[in-house]
Amino acid sequence: MASRHAALACLCLSLLLGGCTTTAVTVEATFPERPVVEQLPLEVAVVYEDAFQRYTLSESIPQRGNWEIDLGAAQVALFRAMLPALFSAVTERESLAPEPEDSTAELLLRPQLQDMQFSIPYQTRSNFFEVWLKYEIELYERDGETLVARYPLTGYGRTRDGFLDSAQVAIEQAAITALRDAGAFFTIEFPRNQDALAAARVRAQQLRAEKARAEAEAEAEAEAAVEETADADGESPQPPREEAP
Amino acid sequence: MNAPRCPRVLSLFALGLALGGCVNATIEEVRTAPALLEAPQEGSIVILGRRHNNGYETESNFVDCVGKSLRSSAVLPEQAFIDALYPWFEPRTAPLGTADLPTLLANEAVAKRIDGLGVRYMIWVDGATNTTDQAGSMTCTISPGGGGCFGFVTWARDASYEATVWDLKTRQTLGRISSDANGTSYMPAMVVPVPIIARVQAQACSGLADQLETFLSAPASENAG
Numbered sequence: 126m127a128s129r130h131a132a133l134a135c136l137c138l139s140l141l142l143g144g145c146t147t148t149a150v151t152v153e154a155t156f157p158e159r160p161v162v163e164q165l166p167l168e169v170a171v172v173y174e175d176a177f178q179r180y181t182l183s184e185s186i187p188q189r190g191n192w193e194i195d196l197g198a199a200q201v202a203l204f205r206a207m208l209p210a211l212f213s214a215v216t217e218r219e220s221l222a223p224e225p226e227d228s229t230a231e232l233l234l235r236p237q238l239q240d241m242q243f244s245i246p247y248q249t250r251s252n253f254f255e256v257w258l259k260y261e262i263e264l265y266e267r268d269g270e271t272l273v274a275r276y277p278l279t280g281y282g283r284t285r286d287g288f289l290d291s292a293q294v295a296i297e298q299a300a301i302t303a304l305r306d307a308g309a310f311f312t313i314e315f316p317r318n319q320d321a322l323a324a325a326r327v328r329a330q331q332l333r334a335e336k337a338r339a340e341a342e343a344e345a346e347a348e349a350a351v352e353e354t355a356d357a358d359g360e361s362p363q364p365p366r367e368e369a370p
Numbered sequence: 371m372n373a374p375r376c377p378r379v380l381s382l383f384a385l386g387l388a389l390g391g392c393v394n395a396t397i398e399e400v401r402t403a404p405a406l407l408e409a410p411q412e413g414s415i416v417i418l419g420r421r422h423n424n425g426y427e428t429e430s431n432f433v434d435c436v437g438k439s440l441r442s443s444a445v446l447p448e449q450a451f452i453d454a455l456y457p458w459f460e461p462r463t464a465p466l467g468t469a470d471l472p473t474l475l476a477n478e479a480v481a482k483r484i485d486g487l488g489v490r491y492m493i494w495v496d497g498a499t500n501t502t503d504q505a506g507s508m509t510c511t512i513s514p515g516g517g518g519c520f521g522f523v524t525w526a527r528d529a530s531y532e533a534t535v536w537d538l539k540t541r542q543t544l545g546r547i548s549s550d551a552n553g554t555s556y557m558p559a560m561v562v563p564v565p566i567i568a569r570v571q572a573q574a575c576s577g578l579a580d581q582l583e584t585f586l587s588a589p590a591s592e593n594a595g
Contacts, residue, residue: 156456157453157454157456160456160457161455161456161457161458161477161479161480161483162457162479163479281462285429302461305456305457305460306460306461306462308456308457309456309457309458309460309462309463310457310462310463312457313457313458313463
């Protein structure tokens with residue numbers, strides 16, 4: 126009888142503790158390395174910042190505890206698989222900075238995960254675990270300062286709530302599907318926008334030239350003003366010296 | 371007293387599973403081309419399910435089931451094909467039916483990759499299994515003295531699938547096979563729930579796979595006409 130009471134107490138305790146648990150999911154994935162896409166004659170340097178490489182989503186769901194989804198390594202793996210198929214050469218950088226002289230990269234590409242959301246069947250009253258990803262791919266000129274374009278990218282994935290599957294596996298699978306979806310969209314749509322990219326590069330270069338000209342003019346004006354001030358100082362009457370008696 | 375009770379409960383449960391609910395299955399075949407021009411070679415058949423985020427998608431376990439039930443070694447696993455053709459068969463980009471395939475195959479790179487894989491026949495499976503009706507209720511309780519369930523639940527499911535066989539070389543539809551199965555499951559509970567499950571999806575799968583096997587293994591002369 127005592128053992129039954131102990132078992133019941135354990136059951137109640139586990140139900141109470143259920144809301145305090147943390148479900149940790151590390152998304153581990155490999156992606157197809159040779160996507161069937163048209164390779165562009167463009168060399169790029171891709172910037173994987175530390176925050177991107179280590180991205181982890183932490184969220185608390187009432188009555189379902191805390192969730193931590195580590196997506197960093199998987200999203201870097203996606204871009205590493207996808208970009209070499211799309212561009213003729215890809216080099217990696219850890220931060221946005223001017224390209225070295227010997228680099229042949231024409232553009233800098235910085236992917237940023239702007240938002241990640243997920244839902245579990247308990248929240249949506251459905252049979253699906255779902256994951257949404259929202260990226261923005263920033264394209265910079267070689268100087269690492271001139272922004273050419275921002276390219277929005279979304280990904281969605283879902284998995285059915287399996288009878289014997291764990292929630293971790295289901296969320297991980299939904300995240301992988303969402304990553305593959307984002308990658309599919311980028312590899313198909315990006316080559317179709319080359320005219321817009323070329324126009325954006327011309328516009329960015331014009332803006333850069335205008336900015337440089339404006340800065341040069343401003344600098345020249347400032348120098349002229351300094352010279353004028355100096356000249357004016359030279360022509361102005363000197364205060365009379367007090368002669369010694 | 372408690373010792374023999376457990377086996378009795380288990381045997382009741384197993385009996386329910388073994389009984390199974392009744393399933394009505396219908397298989398129909400329509401041939402639209404006279405014959406398979408070439409007998410399927412190893413890895414030359416791929417079975418793909420409809421993949422689409424909005425609306426329904428064909429369950430991947432059903433596609434797996436059909437692939438495994440075909441006794442032919444000619445079937446290339448669906449995921450291997452999807453990975454090899456990435457990004458063209460993801461839920462967002464996959465064709466919604468065989469009508470969209472010619473457009474996709476007009477892409478030279480895609481056609482070349484499929485050719486490289488050696489895939490000749492694509493079987494496109496479209497459909498889903500849905501619960502069409504359910505009724506009844508069941509209550510389960512647990513206490514220090516034991517537990518049990520009481521009630522009666524019934525639900526009806528309908529599995530409806532259509533497989534279209536497509537020749538990637540000649541780019542024509544060879545035929546269509548449809549498989550429909552429906553049945554009602556019951557779960558009476560007097561302390562122990564006894565599930566009497568109608569395995570409609572499994573029935574639809576085996577029916578479709580058997581018919582596909584016949585379709586693909588028939589000699590050219592038999593297919594003609």
